[in-house]
Amino acid sequence: MKRKELLIIIPAYNEEDNIGAFLEKLEAPEIMEKADILVMNDASGDRTGDIVRARGHEVIDHVYNLGYGCGLWVGYKYAVKKGYQYVIQMDADGQHDVCNVLKLYRRLKGEDGQGGYFPDIVLGSRFVEGSMAYPTTRMKKIAYALFRRLIRMGTGRKIMDPTTGLQGLSRRAFSYYAGFGHFDDKYPDANMIMQMLMLGFGVEEVPAVMHARTNGTSMHSGILKPLQYMFRMTFSIVAVWIRVRLFRVDKGIVDNGAAT
Numbered sequence: 001m002k003r004k005e006l007l008i009i010i011p012a013y014n015e016e017d018n019i020g021a022f023l024e025k026l027e028a029p030e031i032m033e034k035a036d037i038l039v040m041n042d043a044s045g046d047r048t049g050d051i052v053r054a055r056g057h058e059v060i061d062h063v064y065n066l067g068y069g070c071g072l073w074v075g076y077k078y079a080v081k082k083g084y085q086y087v088i089q090m091d092a093d094g095q096h097d098v099c100n101v102l103k104l105y106r107r108l109k110g111e112d113g114q115g116g117y118f119p120d121i122v123l124g125s126r127f128v129e130g131s132m133a134y135p136t137t138r139m140k141k142i143a144y145a146l147f148r149r150l151i152r153m154g155t156g157r158k159i160m161d162p163t164t165g166l167q168g169l170s171r172r173a174f175s176y177y178a179g180f181g182h183f184d185d186k187y188p189d190a191n192m193i194m195q196m197l198m199l200g201f202g203v204e205e206v207p208a209v210m211h212a213r214t215n216g217t218s219m220h221s222g223i224l225k226p227l228q229y230m231f232r233m234t235f236s237i238v239a240v241w242i243r244v245r246l247f248r249v250d251k252g253i254v255d256n257g258a259a260t
Helices: 019-026 048-054 068-082 099-109 140-154 171-178 190-198 223-247
Strands: 006-014 037-043 058-061 088-091 119-126 167-170 202-207
Touching: 006 019, 006 068, 019 037, 019 048, 019 099, 019 119, 037 048, 037 068, 048 058, 058 068, 068 088, 068 171, 068 190, 088 099, 099 119, 099 167, 119 190, 140 223, 190 202, 190 223
Parallel strands: 006 037, 006 088, 037 058, 119 202
Antiparallel strands: 088 167, 119 167
């Protein structure tokens, strides 16, 4: 069977209460005619992997819990090896509405009427005009504002949703991420957007539809976790700026064609 050009990567950890219903929505004919699904099962202690396999989708099981970022990184490597041209990454908890898939895909391919520009990364944003209202905490709002400010200081670009996990990637972008040392496999977030902008990759935002989690626990839940995350990400963004701007690591990689 001919492989499709789009791969949907879904990192999952103990998502048996959510993954089945989410996959059922993704299995809509208009999506399945264009995309394959890969679930990165991060050593779940429940039936997450079994549910995915029963629905006929590809699963990569981690023996040990390696984290969200590592799941994405291995997924990028899989996409490179299997020859996919585009990747869309989504969360397994159903917060990312499946209506976003074709919107991101068409923007990556330049089929949305926006002209002949083909971005390397398309961010599904909760905070641009046209997005659905999304409830969030005061602490997270402070973090978003801080990350926006740091990215704008470092790149001149205003990114409204710097922590979105809903992203579409061209082969050039995910091939670069798949390389050693090019992707933060612990906490990939606003720091990776900063990095890719500084390296010259094209990044755009499009309005997205997202929902609040209904089952399970977010990895940034509670009081201390969001605070720890904010400080860690701040230092990581600054480290990216130092790495690219001062030490010029991989600077000019797009112009040299090394990311294609």
